[in-house]
Amino acid sequence: MARPPAPRGARAATLTDVARLAGVSVATASKALNGRNHVSAATRERVMEAAAQLSFSPNSLARGLLAGRTGTVGLLTSDLVGRFSLPILMGAEDAFGAGEMSVFLCDARGDAIRERHHVQALLSRRVDGLIVVGSSTDPRPPLAAAVDVPVVYAYAPSEDPEDLSIVPDNVGAGRMAVEHLIACGRTRIAHISGHPGYSAARDRVTGALAALGDAGLSLVGEVAYGTWEEGWGRAAASMLLDREPEVDAVLCGSDQVARGVLDTLRERGRRVPEDVAVMGFDDWQVMTTGARPQLTSVDMNLEELGRGAARALFEAIDAEHERGVRTVQCRVVVRGSTAPEA
Amino acid sequence: MARPPAPRGARAATLTDVARLAGVSVATASKALNGRNHVSAATRERVMEAAAQLSFSPNSLARGLLAGRTGTVGLLTSDLVGRFSLPILMGAEDAFGAGEMSVFLCDARGDAIRERHHVQALLSRRVDGLIVVGSSTDPRPPLAAAVDVPVVYAYAPSEDPEDLSIVPDNVGAGRMAVEHLIACGRTRIAHISGHPGYSAARDRVTGALAALGDAGLSLVGEVAYGTWEEGWGRAAASMLLDREPEVDAVLCGSDQVARGVLDTLRERGRRVPEDVAVMGFDDWQVMTTGARPQLTSVDMNLEELGRGAARALFEAIDAEHERGVRTVQCRVVVRGSTAPEA
DNA sequence: AAAGCCTCCGAAAACCTTTTCGGAACGCCG
DNA sequence: CGGCGTTCCGAAAAGGTTTTCGGAGGCTTT
Numbered sequence: 001m002a003r004p005p006a007p008r009g010a011r012a013a014t015l016t017d018v019a020r021l022a023g024v025s026v027a028t029a030s031k032a033l034n035g036r037n038h039v040s041a042a043t044r045e046r047v048m049e050a051a052a053q054l055s056f057s058p059n060s061l062a063r064g065l066l067a068g069r070t071g072t073v074g075l076l077t078s079d080l081v082g083r084f085s086l087p088i089l090m091g092a093e094d095a096f097g098a099g100e101m102s103v104f105l106c107d108a109r110g111d112a113i114r115e116r117h118h119v120q121a122l123l124s125r126r127v128d129g130l131i132v133v134g135s136s137t138d139p140r141p142p143l144a145a146a147v148d149v150p151v152v153y154a155y156a157p158s159e160d161p162e163d164l165s166i167v168p169d170n171v172g173a174g175r176m177a178v179e180h181l182i183a184c185g186r187t188r189i190a191h192i193s194g195h196p197g198y199s200a201a202r203d204r205v206t207g208a209l210a211a212l213g214d215a216g217l218s219l220v221g222e223v224a225y226g227t228w229e230e231g232w233g234r235a236a237a238s239m240l241l242d243r244e245p246e247v248d249a250v251l252c253g254s255d256q257v258a259r260g261v262l263d264t265l266r267e268r269g270r271r272v273p274e275d276v277a278v279m280g281f282d283d284w285q286v287m288t289t290g291a292r293p294q295l296t297s298v299d300m301n302l303e304e305l306g307r308g309a310a311r312a313l314f315e316a317i318d319a320e321h322e323r324g325v326r327t328v329q330c331r332v333v334v335r336g337s338t339a340p341e342a
Numbered sequence: 343m344a345r346p347p348a349p350r351g352a353r354a355a356t357l358t359d360v361a362r363l364a365g366v367s368v369a370t371a372s373k374a375l376n377g378r379n380h381v382s383a384a385t386r387e388r389v390m391e392a393a394a395q396l397s398f399s400p401n402s403l404a405r406g407l408l409a410g411r412t413g414t415v416g417l418l419t420s421d422l423v424g425r426f427s428l429p430i431l432m433g434a435e436d437a438f439g440a441g442e443m444s445v446f447l448c449d450a451r452g453d454a455i456r457e458r459h460h461v462q463a464l465l466s467r468r469v470d471g472l473i474v475v476g477s478s479t480d481p482r483p484p485l486a487a488a489v490d491v492p493v494v495y496a497y498a499p500s501e502d503p504e505d506l507s508i509v510p511d512n513v514g515a516g517r518m519a520v521e522h523l524i525a526c527g528r529t530r531i532a533h534i535s536g537h538p539g540y541s542a543a544r545d546r547v548t549g550a551l552a553a554l555g556d557a558g559l560s561l562v563g564e565v566a567y568g569t570w571e572e573g574w575g576r577a578a579a580s581m582l583l584d585r586e587p588e589v590d591a592v593l594c595g596s597d598q599v600a601r602g603v604l605d606t607l608r609e610r611g612r613r614v615p616e617d618v619a620v621m622g623f624d625d626w627q628v629m630t631t632g633a634r635p636q637l638t639s640v641d642m643n644l645e646e647l648g649r650g651a652a653r654a655l656f657e658a659i660d661a662e663h664e665r666g667v668r669t670v671q672c673r674v675v676v677r678g679s680t681a682p683e684a
Numbered sequence: 685a686a687a688g689c690c691t692c693c694g695a696a697a698a699c700c701t702t703t704t705c706g707g708a709a710c711g712c713c714g
Numbered sequence: 715c716g717g718c719g720t721t722c723c724g725a726a727a728a729g730g731t732t733t734t735c736g737g738a739g740g741c742t743t744t
Contacts (some may be wrong), residue, residue, distance in 0.1 A: 012490060014730060025694045030732060038692060055488055060467045061412065062730035065403045065699045072467075075447070080432050093449050102463055105417070105447040107435050114439075121444055125402045125414075126354075146397055148354060217552060230632035243681050256632060261632075286629075290572035292605075296559075356700060367724045372702060380721060404700035407729050697734085708723080710736080714716090 014056035022050035056147025072102050074122035079135030080107040091306020119145045129313045150316035154309040166309045168300040171329035180332045186249035188220045192236040194253030196225035214328045219246050233260020255280035255287035277338040293336030301331045354459035355396035364392035414444050421477030422449040433648020461487045471655040479542045492658035496651040508651045510642040511669035516549025522674045528591035530562045534578040536595030538567035562586050575602020597622035597629035619680040633680030642672045
């Protein structure tokens with residue numbers, strides 16, 4: 001744990017120091033350290049050694065100032081505390097981290113003023129690009145400020161179709177969910193959705209209905225909209241069992257709703273999955289694996305979405321800007337609530 | 343939504359451009375924009391107008407290069423996906439965001455190599471300070487590299503007592519939890535803890551036992567260590583009811599464990615909170631508010647911890663480094679599982 | 685031995701802003 | 715009218731790195 005030289009306050013070593021110690025010019029030192037040619041092996045060795053000795057670390061500010069590229073990107077979220085920003089952020093950080101990019105994180109707290117402020121700060125720091133992560137899949141207004149770097153919208157698409165947005169495929173998710181239930185032999189499928197104010201809820205309904213139609217089936221009862229929470233799942237399941245006792249599968253708007261549904265089913269003596277299969281959305285591990293039985297869910301692949309956004313931004317940084325809305329496929333994670341455990 | 347001038351690729355306006363447009367020198371332009379005196383009101387006005395017209399945004403790189411301070415800090419987490427980094431990160435971002443600080447986010451994925459890499463990158467970007475967020479409250483080795491900027495360890499303390507660490511008060515949390523249960527009139531209190539490999543679990547036990555001792559009580563049964571999950575809560579509660587049927591309160595190692603305990607209690611016909619009171623730790627909203635009844639829990643105040651870390655770093659940046667381990671108080675959030683709802 | 689080529693190195697410019705310091709203009713007092 | 719103080723402005727340096735270009739020296743070829 002020897003904390004080598006670098007005493008606090010001692011100016012960090014600069015290229016000039018390295019050059020002096022190695023007995024060469026700064027130009028040569030720079031070339032040696034950056035692997036440029038036109039430097040003899042012996043000289044390069046001397047420079048490297050000097051740099052190591054001074055624990056020299058090149059000043060990215062100076063480099064960025066000169067190059068016009070800083071190797072930084074801004075990640076602007078409106079809702080860091082939320083459930084969805086984080087995996088996206090993870091994926092993005094992941095994709096960038098491999099290379100030499102560093103990520104500025106900003107949380108606008110859903111406030112337009114604060115957002116503008118952060119964008120200004122990021123631009124003044126000369127980020128090479130921006131990822132804007134929404135807190136729901138509803139379209140959001142594009143960035144207000146004039147931005148001269150590429151921008152990718154993740155999760156929530158921009159209202160401007162000229163922007164590049166990467167969003168989860170909620171329609172596909174609804175479709176896949178129903179297809180899975182049908183594959184499990186279910187034909188009397190009900191849907192307890194989430195909050196009707198969210199396009200995620202409505203899109204999943206759209207997909208689910210489409211898949212039912214394709215299979216020549218129709219939904220048991222009406223789509224039940226409510227909230228995203230457990231309490232709603234319990235209440236809605238209770239009503240559902242009263243009105244449609246013959247139901248053999250319940251597709252739920254979220255994993256939390258599904259948890260509530262599972263509770264009610266157990267209390268009403270229905271076995272899961274033998275009598276009724278249950279599915280959720282989002283594949284929130286703590287919800288799905290804690291449930292009895294463990295909950296089948298549709299994973300929206302948010303990390304993949306984040307990585308996709310990062311890669312798209314990466315490309316946009318040196319090439320022309322792609323446009324439009326791109327969706328990321330999701331996938332069904334099968335657990336005990338739809339398939340008896342092996 | 344007019345996206346003003348700034349066409350892609352057009353060099354961003356520089357201070358020189360502003361000065362030229364305003365018909366003054368760069369020095370004057372700088373002074374005018376930064377509110378320095380020795381500039382006439384008229385000139386200042388002209389400069390401001392020119393800056394606005396060019397949507398000039400000062401280049402932080404150049405400024406940082408000159409000033410030796412960049413207004414950036416690094417936030418190094420070992421486990422972004424985890425439950426605890428995020429609120430801390432929120433709090434830190436919050437505390438900084440008010441000022442002019444920007445936050446570099448790095449996730450080392452618990453890998454020492456990657457951590458070193460990120461630290462290098464951050465230092466090369468000349469951050470003014472570093473916050474290192476652990477993934478559990480167990481002490482962690484200090485940063486390997488020689489770091490000449492202040493560092494604050496959050497959540498997980500550094501093993502080196504010369505470093506400044508800010509951690510949640512788990513002993514106090516255990517104590518407060520038991521005190522709350524006693525205040526609710528409970529005397530036969532059991533403790534179903536979490537994973538014994540975590541100091542958080544052991545510290546909470548320590549605090550709980552101390553509070554019991556102070557009240558002249560002793561624990562019902564032994565401390566039951568297991569995992570942090572719901573399944574463990576269900577299993578442990580079942581065993582507990584078999585062996586100690588007269589128990590009137592169960593303190594649980596986490597909210598998830600408490601959820602499992604609640605499930606088992608309900609199935610075994612015990613009313614909560616009338617027959618048995620239940621408490622968890624962490625106050626994870628989705629767990630506590632979805633439970634029946636809603637779950638009383640000890641909030642570890644992680645956002646406050648994050649803010650504290652940020653403030654401490656802030657101070658350390660221009661003053662001498664504080665040292666040692668500082669704890670952040672937690673607080674009991676009372677809900678229906680210990681107190682009948684009003 | 686002269687010419688030419690290749691290899692290696694260094695001087696200097698460029699990136700953009702802030703700050704210091706000197707100079708210019710102007711008004712006031714003696 | 716000269717001297718002085720005040721007010722405002724501009725030239726220049728500094729900060730650290732990269733890149734370009736020219737120069738120096740050594741080697742080969744004729």
